[in-house]
Amino acid sequence: xxxxxxxxxxxxxxxxxxxxxxxxxxxxxxxxxxxxxxxxxxxxxxxxxxxxxxxxxxxxxxxxxxxxxxxxxxxxxxxxxxxxxxxxxxxxxxxxxxxxxxxxxxxxxxxxxxxxxxxxxxxxxxxxxxxxxxxxxxxxxxxxxxxxxxxxxxxxxxxxxxxxxxxxxxxxxxxxxxxxxx
Numbered sequence: 799x800x801x802x803x804x805x806x807x808x809x810x811x812x813x814x815x816x817x818x819x820x821x822x823x824x825x826x827x828x829x830x831x832x833x834x835x836x837x838x839x840x841x842x843x844x845x846x847x848x849x850x851x852x853x854x855x856x857x858x859x860x861x862x863x864x865x866x867x868x869x870x871x872x873x874x875x876x877x878x879x880x881x882x883x884x885x886x887x888x889x890x891x892x893x894x895x896x897x898x899x900x901x902x903x904x905x906x907x908x909x910x911x912x913x914x915x916x917x918x919x920x921x922x923x924x925x926x927x928x929x930x931x932x933x934x935x936x937x938x939x940x941x942x943x944x945x946x947x948x949x950x951x952x953x954x955x956x957x958x959x960x961x962x963x964x965x966x967x968x969x970x971x972x973x974x975x976x977x978x979x980x
Contacts, residue, residue: 803905810912818869852879934967
């Protein structure tokens, strides 16, 4: 079980990196489970999330090369974002949406983004997600706090989907975000 939101984000990034490895330019037009995103537009979304959240911790990012492989684009943003969060720490609040948000919550969003979108990329490209149950369970706990009923539509999550009681932890997390697990 991750010790905190930053360890969870690191572990979730490792899962995402394994999924992204080998995604080619010709995969970018493949549809993801998110109805509004193909692989290329999901990458744009993820890059926006990473840089926005990383900026809250003071991260500086290299210029993005949209012609680079998806894996490289994501890692060149995720590493500075996580490094900045490690330096800043999880205490206190950060500016967000015209107010302040707990720093730990903002760092927790990275775990959700990395792990959920790892699954999205995997479904679009025929890969598998190798996420430990302990990580999926931890991210589920974050998701239940961060993904509020009122905020679901504004951040692109559909209503939760019911799954069987014996569904795996990752499948329950995926269903909680409004995606249909396999």
